[in-house]
Amino acid sequence: SGKQAVTVIGLGPMGQAMAGAFLAAGHPVTVWNRTASKADELVARGAVRARTVAEALAAHELVVLSMTDYDACHAVLAPAAGALSGRTLVNLTSDTPERARAGAAWANGHGARYLTGGVQVPPPLIGQPGSATFYSGPRDVFETHRATLEVLTSADYRGTDPGLAQVYYQALMTIFWTGMTGYLHAAALLGAHGVTAKEFEPDALKAADLAYFIGVMGAQLDEGRHGGGADRLAMEAASADHVVHTLRDAGVDTEVPAALAALFHRGVAAGYGEQSFTSLIDLVGKPAA
């Protein structure tokens, strides 16, 4: 086909979507997964099933990895480390920046080039417009494979440090998990009052749009200016308490909202009551005492 051939190792929902996107774009694809049956559908669509990890690595120069975490990647690759030399590994597995750096050093030590990636979309959005992945690692390696990788998502290259893609990825995930957990509490509260998640959807979407606050508060954070704005932490601590009390009255779990309220009150106790919410950065920016 003239398209670059790719090996995909790890066929969870994400790896399956990625291998499928490469196939749909006309790339020759070789696949391997610990549980071999997860390759069946891809093989039916034209992928080649490698019998061993070493065979999968030998098949093509470009190898995309997608597993649960770096422990899984190491369990899969270590026994076949002799086949890594000359390969380019693009590890789209999420884990900590430190583990990404260690994985890069390990792979480089076995003669492989290495890029890390943090995928910003769920499997159904792989290959769809508007999707993106953070990449980091050697720029020349990224540029060499950029066009092929953009079959999966657009590419946000963040720099040469292989940990960077995960720094950005985990930064987004802390917003995502906090926001989605808040959404679950909201849905539970409304459910207790007879409102369905579907009925709540337009309001939830508005609440999830933090663009205004991120714009205003990002400037405050960068300028270290937490006073004189339109909000007071003392008001926000009271607000966080109202959330906890409302959830409790509805018979909904309050552990996570209570932890947020406790953080706000810690800020008030530290003397930030008349300052903005952003003054909490002094507490959030270091481990709790």
Ligand code: NDP
């Ligand atoms: P899964 O956890 O479902 O991935 C499972 C894959 O990892 C399977 O191939 C599984 O093999 C393999 N695996 C796990 N442990 C081992 C092990 N010890 N030895 C060998 N293989 C192992 O994840 P997803 O497919 O959903 O996601 C893959 C990566 O993409 C993750 O790092 C995730 O954080 C990231 N990601 C996922 C998103 C999503 O919405 N799904 C969104 C953005 C990023 P087997 O089939 O044999 O169990």
